[in-house]
Each structure stands twice: as C-alpha cells, then as structure tokens.
Amino acid sequence: xxxxxxxxxxxxxxxxxxxxxxxxxxxxxxxxxxxxxxxxxxxxxxxxxxxxxxxxxxxxxxxxxxxxxxxxxxxxxxxxxxxxxxxxxxxxxxxxxxxxxxxxxxxxxxxxxxxxxxxxxxxxxxxxxxxxxxxxxxxxxxxxxxxxxxxxxxxxxxxxxxxxxxxxxxxxxxxxxxxxxxxxxxxxxxxxxxxxxxxxxxxxxxxxxxxxxxxxxxxxxxxxxxxxxxxxxxxxxxxxxxxxxxxxxxxxxxxxxxxxxxxxxxxxxxxxxxxxxxxxxxxxxxxxxxxxxxxxxxxxxxxxxxxxxx
Amino acid sequence: xxxxxxxxxxxxxxxxxxxxxxxxxxxxxxxxxxxxxxxxxxxxxxxxxxxxxxxxxxxxxxxxxxxxxxxxxxxxxxxxxxxxxxxxxxxxxxxxxxxxxxxxxxxxxxxxxxxxxxxxxxxxxxxxxxxxxxxxxxxxxxxxxxxxxxxxxxxxxxxxxxxxxxxxxxxxxxxxxxxxxxxxxxxxxxxxxxxxxxxxxxxxxxxxxxxxxxxxxxxxxxxxx
Numbered sequence: 162x163x164x165x166x167x168x169x170x171x172x173x174x175x176x177x178x179x180x181x182x183x184x185x186x187x188x189x190x191x192x193x194x195x196x197x198x199x200x201x202x203x204x205x206x207x208x209x210x211x212x213x214x215x216x217x218x219x220x221x222x223x224x225x226x227x228x229x230x231x232x233x234x235x236x237x238x239x240x241x242x243x244x245x246x247x248x249x250x251x252x253x254x255x256x257x258x259x260x261x262x263x264x265x266x267x268x269x270x271x272x273x274x275x276x277x278x279x280x281x282x283x284x285x286x287x288x289x290x291x292x293x294x295x296x297x298x299x300x301x302x303x304x305x306x307x308x309x310x311x312x313x314x315x316x317x318x319x320x321x322x323x324x325x326x327x328x329x330x331x332x333x334x335x336x337x338x339x340x341x342x343x344x345x346x347x348x349x350x351x352x353x354x355x356x357x358x359x360x361x362x363x364x365x366x367x368x369x370x371x372x373x374x375x376x377x378x379x380x381x382x383x384x385x386x387x388x389x390x391x392x393x394x395x396x397x398x399x400x401x402x403x404x405x406x407x408x409x410x411x412x413x414x415x416x417x418x419x420x421x422x423x424x425x426x427x428x429x430x431x432x433x434x435x436x437x438x439x440x441x442x443x444x445x446x447x448x449x450x451x452x453x454x455x456x457x458x459x460x461x462x463x464x465x466x467x468x469x470x471x
Numbered sequence: 472x473x474x475x476x477x478x479x480x481x482x483x484x485x486x487x488x489x490x491x492x493x494x495x496x497x498x499x500x501x502x503x504x505x506x507x508x509x510x511x512x513x514x515x516x517x518x519x520x521x522x523x524x525x526x527x528x529x530x531x532x533x534x535x536x537x538x539x540x541x542x543x544x545x546x547x548x549x550x551x552x553x554x555x556x557x558x559x560x561x562x563x564x565x566x567x568x569x570x571x572x573x574x575x576x577x578x579x580x581x582x583x584x585x586x587x588x589x590x591x592x593x594x595x596x597x598x599x600x601x602x603x604x605x606x607x608x609x610x611x612x613x614x615x616x617x618x619x620x621x622x623x624x625x626x627x628x629x630x631x632x633x634x635x636x637x638x639x640x641x642x643x644x645x646x647x648x649x650x651x652x653x654x655x656x657x658x659x660x661x662x663x664x665x666x667x668x669x670x671x672x673x674x675x676x677x678x679x680x681x682x683x684x685x686x687x688x689x690x691x692x693x694x695x696x
Contacts, residue, residue, distance in 0.1 A: 182515050182516060183515065183516055184516075184605075185516040185517075185518050185527070185602075186503070186516065186517055186518055186519060186601065187601055187605060187606060187663070187670065187671045188601050188602045188603055188604050188605045188606060188607050188663075188671075189605045191516075287665060288665070288670075296604070296648065297604065297605050297646065298646060299605070345477070345479065345480060347476065347477055347478075348476075348478070391489075391490070392486075392489040392490065392522070395490075395491060395520065395521040395522050395523070396520055396521065396600065396602065396603075396609075397484065397486075397520050397522075397523045397525060398478070398482075398484070398518030398519075398520055398523065398524070398525025398527075398602070399478075399525070400478050400479035400481065400482040400525070400527060401479070402479055402480070403478075403479060420602065420603050420604070421518055421602045421603070422518065422520055422600065422602030422603060430478070430479035430480060432480065433479075433480050433481070455477055455480065455535070456535075458480045459480055459481075459530050459534075459535065462480055462481070462530060463530055463531060466530075466531055467531070471531070
C-alpha cells in the first residue's frame with residue numbers, strides 16, 4: 162500500500178468518483194467530477210476503471226508527500242506540476258517514489274485539475290460513492306463531505322505500469338480559448354419563445370464569479386422570461402446541464418453538485434461533454450452557445466463512454 | 472394529457488398531470504416502481520415529483536426510441552395501477568414552535584402566534600415530493616390562511632431540523648442549508664440518517680402530523696449536544 166500525505170490541500174481539493182447514482186429520489190445530488198473529459202483521461206492514463214476515486218483540485222496549491230511508490234496522472238487545468246522540484250507534464254502519467262514531494266502550483270488556464278493514482282484512492286463509499294458533496298455532507302475521505310485537509314492520508318494499492326504516457330494532444334483542450342458550448346434546446350424553450358432562444362444563442366455570455374460546483378451562472382443581456390403557466394409552477398426532476406432561466410433572465414447551468422429537483426423554466430441542456438469546458442472557465446470568461454440535436458449528442462456520448470469503459 | 476419529452480441527453484420527463492391532487496403522489500410512486508421493475512438497469516434514477524416523473528436512463532443500455540416504446544404502453548392505464556406494496560404511513564413529528572420567523576409570519580397573516588401554531592398543527596399533510604436536499608420532503612397542503620411567498624432574500628444558513636413554510640407547502644430542512652422559507656419551529660428528529668433503515672424517514676405519499684412540544688421536551692429529544 163502507498164500513502165499520500167496532504168501537506169497543503171489548496172483551496173478546494175475534493176475526492177471524486179463517478180458520482181452518487183440511484184439516490185436522487187431521496188434528494189441526494191449525483192455529484193462527481195465537473196470535467197468528465199479530464200477526469201476520465203486521468204484514470205485512463207493509469208488503466209484504472211471508469212470512475213476510480215481521484216482528486217479534483219480547484220485552482221491549485223496542492224502539496225503531497227508520497228510514502229511508497231505509485232504512478233500518478235494529472236489532467237485538466239494547466240497547473241505547474243513539480244516532483245521534487247522537477248517539472249512534470251500535464252495530461253500525462255509519471256512515477257512517484259518513496260519520500261518524494263509532489264506539488265501543483267496555481268492554475269494558469271482552466272480551474273480544475275484531476276490527479277489520479279494507479280489503482281485509485283481508497284475511501285469508504287456512502288450511498289454507493291466516495292464523491293465529496295460538501296452541501297449534503299456526504300463522501301470524501303472522512304465521509305463528512307469535507308474537502309481535503311492538512312494531514313489527511315490518502316491510500317492506494319499501486320499497480321505496475323510500463324512507463325510514461327501522455328494523452329494525444331488533440332484531446333488536450335486549451336481552456337484559455339473562448340468555448341462554444343453545444344446545447345440541446347428544449348424544456349420550456351417554446352414557452353420562453355423563439356426570440357429569446359435566438360437571443361440566448363446570438364449573445365456572448367460571461368461566467369459569473371458566483372458559479373460553483375452546483376451551478377455555472379451566466380451574466381449578459383437578460384432574457385425576458387414570461388410567467389409560466391400554472392401547470393409549470395410545480396418543481397420537477399432536473400438533469401445535469403439543464404439551463405435554468407430565473408426571473409432576472411440570467412441563466413444558471415446545473416453542474417455536478419446540482420439539486421435533484423428544480424422549478425425554474427428551462428431552455429435546454431448543455432452537451433454533457435461540453436460541461437467540462439464550462440467548468441474550466443474562470444470568472445468573467447466569455448462563452449457562446451450553439452444548438453445541437455439530441456441524437457448527435459447521444460451518439461458522441463456513447464462513443465465517449467465506450468472508449469473510457471463506462 | 473400526459474406529455475413525454477427529453478430532459479437532456481440522458482433523461483426522459485413524463486408530465487402526468489396539470490395540477491397535483493391527493494391521489495397523485497402514490498400513483499406516481501407506483502408508476503415509478505413499475506418502471507423500475509420492467510426496465511431494471513436501463514434506468515439509473517427515477518425522480519417522482521408533484522405532477523411528473525423524471526427518468527435518468529443509461530444510453531448505453533437503451534436508446535431514446537426504445538425507451539419510448541417501452542414506457543408508452545405502461546402509461547395507457549397508469550391511473551389504474553394498484554398502489555405500492557408499502558402502504559403510506561402516518562408520522563407524528565414533534566415540533567417546538569419557536570422559529571425565527573414565527574412572529575413575522577403571524578403578523579404577515581394577520582393572526583396571533585397561537586393561531587399560527589394551531590392552524591399549522593391542526594391538519595395532516597401529505598408528502599408530495601422529496602428533493603432539493605437529502606430527505607427534504609415537500610408537504611402539502613398548507614392552510615390557505617398561512618400562504619406566504621418565499622422570503623425575498625434567502626437565508627445563507629437555516630439550522631438542521633427547521634420547520635418552514637412557503638406558498639401552500641411546509642417542510643423540515645433535514646440538514647443545515649441555505650433556504651428561503653419562513654421558519655416556524657424545530658423538529659428534534661433526524662429525517663435523513665445514513666445509519667437508519669430506511670435512511671429517509673418520510674416516503675412519498677406518507678402522512679405527517681406535527682405535534683407541538685415545549686422547549687424542555689425538545690431539548691430532551693435532541694439529547695446532549
């Protein structure tokens with residue numbers, strides 16, 4: 162067994178896995194990584210199975226000491242990675258030995274990096290998952306929904322790997338670019354009206370600093386949202402990526418730590434494979450949206466799941 | 472008219488009625504169980520609400536078209552479904568009516584504090600939906616004389632066990648969380664507890680009666696901190 166001692170946890174480093182499924186009927190949030198693409202690659206680099214427990218590191222500032230040996234992979238936001246002072250490549254796996262210090266500096270582009278170890282981190286699941294849900298107080302290393310703390314000891318059963326490897330560069334997104342996020346229009350889009358839908362797709366939006374793992378909040382030219390008919394005023398189950406339009410006309414996109422039910426009008430859903438790009442946007446970053454068809458999204462998603470062995 | 476529509480890349484929404492009624496929660500629950508039985512692992516999460524049921528499905532196990540083909544026949548006479556094997560229960564939940572908003576609510580409704588407590592605890596409520604937070608049960612239907620819109624500014628933190636009202640609904644916050652409802656009191660019982668079976672004390676369709684208790688009884692039931 163190898164142990165990683167947390168010397169500095171950074172502002173928000175969370176243990177995550179594939180999320181908490183089959184409990185939404187009791188109001189339990191699904192959780193899981195906000196950037197599915199980066200998290201899936203971190204595990205894939207180590208031959209780990211889909212959803213093996215890994216760390217989601219917001220903004221950087223993580224420092225670990227390795228007691229034992231392990232292969233580590235880091236993907237996602239560009240943070241300077243240093244092992245005993247030696248720079249390491251992002252979107253790659255590398256070997257860590259007994260006593261070595263591994264540090265992730267401040268994010269230069271993107272918001273969240275993923276750090277996986279061969280074999281995955283060990284933790285006791287709650288409601289079938291170790292995913293840290295801070296609001297619900299579920300998951301995480303201690304099972305209390307808390308982020309990593311100084312002195313936490315992460316353990317893993319390392320598996321041997323042949324040598325270093327990297328994600329092909331075509332699959333390493335540049336988070337500094339202005340993303341065009343694909344959206345399946347639907348929900349209350351027709352009630353909200355075609356001109357408002359057009360406005361949503363034609364305008365530039367910016368990411369609000371109030372965004373978090375529960376919702377990416379946008380600001381820009383407000384959408385006029387009509388009063389919904391009485392039948393639509395009852396809360397319904399919601400899914401990740403749902404684009405809510407509250408009365409102030411500034412959309413909120415539901416992310417991994419979303420609630421199970423919601424009542425705001427919806428104009429559509431973000432493509433699940435584009436949610437990561439959204440989550441990597443720093444505050445005030447400009448984003449645009451373009452429409453996409455459900456069938457196309459499902460085909461891409463199936464291919465993604467097959468490739469990553471979900 | 473039942474509406475069936477996509478709710479994202481991996482979910483299907485069934486809107487089963489225009490308005491809630493007292494029979495709907497158990498019927499939607501029964502439909503949910505039936506779908507779970509018939510579709511098994513193809514469905515990941517089923518989320519019953521006041522008038523709807525959301526199906527989160529596994530797109531690798533079932534296509535959208537196939538799901539529609541399987542769901543539609545089950546909806547043809549879903550109102551004749553017999554209700555679930557587990558009959559609804561009546562829960563008596565003790566409440567110390569000493570919430571932060573009790574006086575403000577009384578004033579806003581033109582009632583005395585005693586009248587607010589009497590009206591709130593006089594009737595049995597029904598669990599119409601569970602959502603928002605783990606174990607948060609939406610209970611209906613609140614006496615019309617207590618109807619108030621949500622607070623204009625939600626509280627950043629509502630204490631665990633808070634009994635609250637908004638519109639024609641009442642609920643208890645199982646965990647400390649942000650919240651925009653008006654606080655009437657505190658319930659000493661845990662409504663969502665990973666060590667308990669079932670983890671969620673209330674189930675859809677269950678009835679709830681609030682029993683006023685005093686501070687001493689509340690503290691005795693909460694136990695030492």
